[in-house]
Amino acid sequence: xSWTDERVETLKRMWAEGQxxxxxxxxxxxxxxxxxxxxxxxxxxxxxAGGVATPxxxxxxxxxxxxxxxxxxxxxxxxxPTPEKKPVExxxxxxxxxxxxxxxxxxxxxxxxxRKPVLVTAGQPLPPQPSANEISPETLASVREVEKTAxxxxxxxxxxxxxxxxxxxxxxxxxxxxxxxVQQGKPYCEAHVTVAFQPMSARxxxxx
DNA sequence: CCCTGATTCGC
DNA sequence: GCGAATCAGG
Numbered sequence: 001x002s003w004t005d006e007r008v009e010t011l012k013r014m015w016a017e018g019q020x021x022x023x024x025x026x027x028x029x030x031x032x033x034x035x036x037x038x039x040x041x042x043x044x045x046x047x048x049a050g051g052v053a054t055p056x057x058x059x060x061x062x063x064x065x066x067x068x069x070x071x072x073x074x075x076x077x078x079x080x081p082t083p084e085k086k087p088v089e090x091x092x093x094x095x096x097x098x099x100x101x102x103x104x105x106x107x108x109x110x111x112x113x114x115r116k117p118v119l120v121t122a123g124q125p126l127p128p129q130p131s132a133n134e135i136s137p138e139t140l141a142s143v144r145e146v147e148k149t150a151x152x153x154x155x156x157x158x159x160x161x162x163x164x165x166x167x168x169x170x171x172x173x174x175x176x177x178x179x180x181x182v183q184q185g186k187p188y189c190e191a192h193v194t195v196a197f198q199p200m201s202a203r204x205x206x207x208x
Numbered sequence: 209c210c211c212t213g214a215t216t217c218g219c
Numbered sequence: 220g221c222g223a224a225t226c227a228g229g
Contacts, residue, residue, distance in 0.1 A: 003220085020212065035222050037213060042220065046214080160209065184211055184229080 001030030003039060015040055135195055146191035151179030163189035165196070 001007070007028055014024045021040070022033040040046055147167055153176060158164055163178035164187045180189035188196050 022211080032222070033213090034224080038215095038220090038222050041214075182210095 001028070008039070008043070011036060011039060012043070012045065015045060139194055143191045143195055146180065146189070147178065149180070150176065152176035153179035163187070163192055165189070165192035 003011075010028060011024055014027060015021075019027075020033075021036040025031050025033040025036045028036070150167060151162070152167075153162055155177065157179070158177055161182055163180045163182050165178040166175065167178060168175040178189055178192060180191075182188060183190045183193045186193050186196075
């Protein structure tokens with residue numbers, strides 16, 4: 001595959017939209033994310049919009065040896081005014097939609113164990129349960145749905161890749177961990193991440 | 209381990 | 220110019 005005009009355009013657009021190199025590569029097909037990144041750099045649009053962060057200063061990492069290139073003018077002065085931005089109608093936001101999981105059919109309660117203490121009991125030190133804080137009913141409902149599909153792992157079964165959100169009362173047999181795939185980096189799955197660290201209200205700051 | 213982008217360097 | 224290999228980080 002070669003970088004046709006069209007493909008480059010797609011690359012630019014997606015990169016501007018904040019898509020990751022791998023996503024772009026996947027979209028384009030026939031190229032790897034490395035190819036995309038390489039192209040991005042060659043196009044000189046490494047910096048994604050001069051809005052926030054992405055400082056990425058110089059890296060004096062002498063990997064092996066400094067090439068004795070006595071040139072390298074490198075007038076790489078970005079700060080591109082981004083002349084025309086595509087009609088960004090739906091801003092990339094909406095990423096963390098509170099309803100990541102569509103209604104699942106029949107969860108089939110594999111273990112209809114007789115639970116005595118209600119799950120939502122105002123007992124003692126219950127797990128982080130999303131009750132106290134103010135969480136939109138929708139989100140909470142969504143989480144509830146997700147929990148129906150939890151893998152119900154035991155403590156020993158947890159791994160770095162399983163959601164560690166506790167469900168149920170630790171003092172009873174009806175206790176397990178979500179176990180669904182975690183959101184990269186975080187200890188919980190997408191659903192539980194939303195209720196785990198959400199506070200802070202909305203972002204109120206704005207670039208100036 | 210999964211992923212991200214950044215950089216290098218032979219082609 | 221291209222992009223795999225590698226690096227550096229989350």
